Each structure stands twice: as structure tokens, then as C-alpha cells.
Amino acid sequence: MSDEFSRIAKYFAPLAGEEGRGLTDDAAVLAPPPGRELVLTVDQMLEDVHFLPGDDPALIARKLLRRNLSDLAAMGAVPLGYLLTIALPDGVGEDWLAGFSQGLARDQKIFNIKLFGGDSSSSRGKISLSATLIGHVAPGAALSRNGARAGDGIWVSGTIGDAALGLQARLGRLADPSGFLTARSLLPEPRVGLALAGVVSAAIDVSDGLVQDLGHMCKGAGLSAVIRAGLVPVSAAAAAASGEAALETRLTGGDDYELLLAVPPGQGEALKAACGDLPVTKIGMFQAGAGVHVLNDAGAMMQFTRPGWRHF
Amino acid sequence: MSDEFSRIAKYFAPLAGEEGRGLTDDAAVLAPPPGRELVLTVDQMLEDVHFLPGDDPALIARKLLRRNLSDLAAMGAVPLGYLLTIALPDGVGEDWLAGFSQGLARDQKIFNIKLFGGDSSSSRGKISLSATLIGHVAPGAALSRNGARAGDGIWVSGTIGDAALGLQARLGRLADPSGFLTARSLLPEPRVGLALAGVVSAAIDVSDGLVQDLGHMCKGAGLSAVIRAGLVPVSAAAAAASGEAALETRLTGGDDYELLLAVPPGQGEALKAACGDLPVTKIGMFQAGAGVHVLNDAGAMMQFTRPGWRHF
The missing domain is CATH 3.30.1330.10 (PurM-like, N-terminal domain)
Incomplete structure (x- = not known):
């Protein structure tokens, strides 16, 4: 050397x-x-x-x-x-x-x-x-994860859970015939360059897992979050790795590096315009209270064995 | 945890x-x-x-x-x-x-x-x-290690070699009755806050060892350096750990975090004024050529088994 x-x-x-x-x-x-x-x-x-x-x-x-x-x-x-x-x-x-x-x-x-x-x-x-x-x-324009307000919509960019499933694939625990999930785990796409100031009231990147990072936003704002699991955007490759365990991995697994955003009512179109080709999806709402509540398609509260991801 | x-x-x-x-x-x-x-x-x-x-x-x-x-x-x-x-x-x-x-x-x-x-x-x-x-x-006022000119004096702050001897003491290879050398190894004193802009033509901190860091200054300026070992300031505790091996350790050992400075002729008093209570000592001169030449008290070139220090 x-x-x-x-x-x-x-x-x-x-x-x-x-x-x-x-x-x-x-x-x-x-x-x-x-x-x-x-x-x-x-x-x-x-x-x-x-x-x-x-x-x-x-x-x-x-x-x-x-x-x-x-x-x-x-x-x-x-x-x-x-x-x-x-x-x-x-x-x-x-x-x-x-x-x-x-x-x-x-x-x-x-x-x-x-x-x-x-x-x-x-x-x-x-x-x-x-x-x-x-x-x-610009001075004063830095976004914060702590600025969500009750009534703000909860939006995410891209698709959620690919990287956590990709890690499973890399460890030999999951088939990934297209290699898409593995690639999402190895080479995330940071969502830089979006003009979100004045459009969103809070932002965080999903690094520890959707549920845990949403929990950070709730704690910072003194609010609760209600999201519907069925609304969380899923890639075709992740959808193919179906089942309840895969759903939990998607919602709690880390390394997505998508943006999780608090968006005031009426700002959805402005958000979409700011994000251009990058799809953004509304998955729930901030409200009074504390904690993150994930509802399944029947409207029942889901329970997870762990809220987030602490690396390998 | x-x-x-x-x-x-x-x-x-x-x-x-x-x-x-x-x-x-x-x-x-x-x-x-x-x-x-x-x-x-x-x-x-x-x-x-x-x-x-x-x-x-x-x-x-x-x-x-x-x-x-x-x-x-x-x-x-x-x-x-x-x-x-x-x-x-x-x-x-x-x-x-x-x-x-x-x-x-x-x-x-x-x-x-x-x-x-x-x-x-x-x-x-x-x-x-x-x-x-x-x-x-201030804009443009950042010092560089590469600005030395032929004829500049080579000055150092404080005393040189205490930390390297202190490491020897911590490893049980040297007596350090006062604890001074050990303290210099564990808790260096960064020489922040000195108004050196306009006074010195180049500066580096002595982290890899006097000879090696002086070599960086020479290389950066396309010059050689001649210093006299006997002029390199020594603490009382380091002087007590005498002998040729201790001298080599002092001149080539790292972790001093003193400043090594290129000072144009006639700027010595301005340097001393800028350094206040911190002693600064002239140990040699930059000149045309390449490399670092260390002279002993007889004026002969000293040879070292290693030019600098690469950590434990």
C-alpha cells in the first residue's frame, strides 16, 4: 500500500x-x-x-x-x-x-x-x-422536520420500502429477479433540487424507516400521524415481493432516502409542480395527539414488531 | 446502552x-x-x-x-x-x-x-x-503551508517533541516524573487566536513531526530548509529525557500541535508581538533546493531512521 x-x-x-x-x-x-x-x-x-x-x-x-x-x-x-x-x-x-x-x-x-x-x-x-x-x-428558507401542523397532509416522494427489501435480497432472503430492489438499496436517489420552501411546512428524508421518521416529525411538532398502509406507494418489484412480512419491512425498513413531507391543505398541486417528474403521493394526515398510527385496508390499526431500522 | x-x-x-x-x-x-x-x-x-x-x-x-x-x-x-x-x-x-x-x-x-x-x-x-x-x-487572509520564500526564517512556537516523549512515557518506555510530557501528549494546546496574517508567509501545525511537516512546507514552496537541532526549543522535562534517541524522537515525533512558520526577514519582532506570551523561536531558514536538512551542533547533517510519525 x-x-x-x-x-x-x-x-x-x-x-x-x-x-x-x-x-x-x-x-x-x-x-x-x-x-x-x-x-x-x-x-x-x-x-x-x-x-x-x-x-x-x-x-x-x-x-x-x-x-x-x-x-x-x-x-x-x-x-x-x-x-x-x-x-x-x-x-x-x-x-x-x-x-x-x-x-x-x-x-x-x-x-x-x-x-x-x-x-x-x-x-x-x-x-x-x-x-x-x-x-x-436562502436566509430563513431551510426546511425543518419539526414544522408540521394539524391538518397538514402527509406526502412521500417515489416508492417506499424498496431498499429494505433490496437488503433482504442481498442477504439471500428474497428473490429480486429484476435487480431493482438491490439497486435501490445500493444506490439511493437523493431528492435534491426541489423548490419546496413555501410549499411544505416540514420535511424529513426517510432514512430510518417510514414509521420511525414519521414519528420524528410527530414528536418535533407535538402531533400524531394517521397513514393508510394501502396508500403508501409501492414499486412493481416490491409489490411482487408480497405478503404481510414484506409490508412491515417496507413500512419500517430504512434506507429509502425519499422525502416525507407535511403539506398544508390546498398545497398539493403546488407540491406536484415543485416535484416535476418525481411522483409524490398523499398517504395520510397530521392531527392532534401523539404517535404514528398505520391503518390497514379495513381501517384497523396495524401493529409492528419494531418501529424502525437500526442498520444491519 | x-x-x-x-x-x-x-x-x-x-x-x-x-x-x-x-x-x-x-x-x-x-x-x-x-x-x-x-x-x-x-x-x-x-x-x-x-x-x-x-x-x-x-x-x-x-x-x-x-x-x-x-x-x-x-x-x-x-x-x-x-x-x-x-x-x-x-x-x-x-x-x-x-x-x-x-x-x-x-x-x-x-x-x-x-x-x-x-x-x-x-x-x-x-x-x-x-x-x-x-x-x-477575513477574505484572502487564510494562511497557507505553501507560501514560504527563500530567505524566510523558520520559526516554531512553544517547545517541540514533548508529546512524542509523552507517548513513550505512556507506553512505559520513558520516565516522566512530573507528568508534563504525558499531559502534552494527551492534551495539546492549539495555538488559535494569533493575528499572523501579514506577518508570516506560510504556516503549518506540527502534527506529523517537525521534520516531516517542514518537508511539507518545502515541497509546497519548492524550497529546502536548513535547521539547527540545537536551536529547536526543548522543555525542561524533555531535556531531562536526554540522549540521541530522545533527540530523534523530539524532531520526528508527532502530536506537538505547535505552529511552524515561515517568517520574512525583519518580521521577527512583529511575530513576537503577535504571539504575546507564547514563545516563538527561530530554528533555521528556507533556501533554494529541496528537502529538510538538520544540522547538529558541529554543523554536520543529521540522519534519521524515519522522517516522520505515522501514529501508533
């Missing part, structure tokens, strides 16, 4: 924006966009917690960025760039680093972000990664 | 500035100081690489912040706040978290910084930590 400085020069310096100063300085220098507020978030990805040892390093890199980009999306922020930490045990070689940095490069282009800086270290344990993403919003 | 959300609420939410939104949102929102540029840096601390399993968690927390604060100091930046990642294996309990968060709280007060956000996870390996520090500078 090459030393830390050679590795940085070879794999990471080509990814750096001018803010990163060629990754040869002690820190990055960023001139914030004039008159904008900055939005900052950090997420880790750890071997055997967030990814499996044999996973493709390019997909690990891209998911690391996308999980954080999804947090920026939930705040209504425009992504700018990121800082990276990477800690690799001795057994991880140049091939892994080459794939990882190629994954970063690919998503940097797609999402128009640059590497600002980072820290590389050896690890005496497993692979440990983190990214700190920086974005910007 | 309590769950992730209870832990965040109990140990970390009290540390959050208003930018952190009580740590209940997807990201932090920061209004940058008007007209200032931001300086961003990230460093990891990993069990068995940067700290030992039995180390005091409060000191680990404080060193994590201070290593990053030292990077801000080397850029001439004023610290604002930080984001944190923390990954703990199952065996690490509430006592550790309580100590760790108390350490953060203590240094937040000392350095006037706040927690902006973070990510907490379980780990299937060892303890893994990182902090992303955010500071600010």
Missing part, C-alpha cells in the same frame, strides 16, 4: 475543488455564496453496519455521498461540496481505493459538488468512512 | 448551538459571518491508532477538538463550531459517553465553539471518532 500522502495525491487531489487547495493545506477555504445561509450535515458509513465487506467500493462511495445529499434535500439546500474521512485496515488495497475514488468522481459530476478536504488514516478495525456535506439556502 | 436518540438527547443536545437546531433536524443551518470566508477541516481519532483503549474519554474528546482547532490555527482562522461523528462498539457504555461529552463541553467553553450537528452509530469494530471544525477568516 502506498503511503498516505501518495494516496491523497493519486486518488483524492484530482477530486478537489479550488476550495480544497489541492488537499495540500491544513484546511479548506470557502467563500460562502453571498447572502445565503449554509447547511451542514455529516453521516458515517461503517463496514458491517452500513455496508457489507464485499460491496463494490464505488457504490459505497456514492451511497456515502447520497445519504448526506438526502439530508441536504430534506433541508431544501443546494449542495456545494464535502469533506471526507476514510480509515482503512491494512488488508484494503489500491483496487478498493481506485474504485472508491471513481465512485466519488461519478457522483461529484451528477450532483455538481467538489471535494473540499478530508482526513485519511489507517484503521486497526474495520473500514470507517464519513462525509460532511455543505450546501446553501 | 440507551438507544441512539436518547443518547443524543442526553449527552449531545445540551452541547448544540442554535445552528444545531437541538440536533433534531437533518442538518445544521449556519449564517456565515458577513464578509468572512469559512475555513473547514476534518480529523479522525481512531482507537489503537490515535488513542489507546484505556485513555480517559474526556481527554480523547478534547484532543479530537484540539487537533482540528490546531488546523484552524495554522490557517489563521477563528473557530466557530463543529460537527461530530461517533461510532461505538457494544462494550462501550454510558460512563464513556458521559466522560466524552463532558470533555467536549469543557473545551467548547475554552475555545468558544458550539456543536452544530453530528452522526452517532454503533460499530462492529473499534471506537471511531471524527470532528469537522468550521472557522472564519
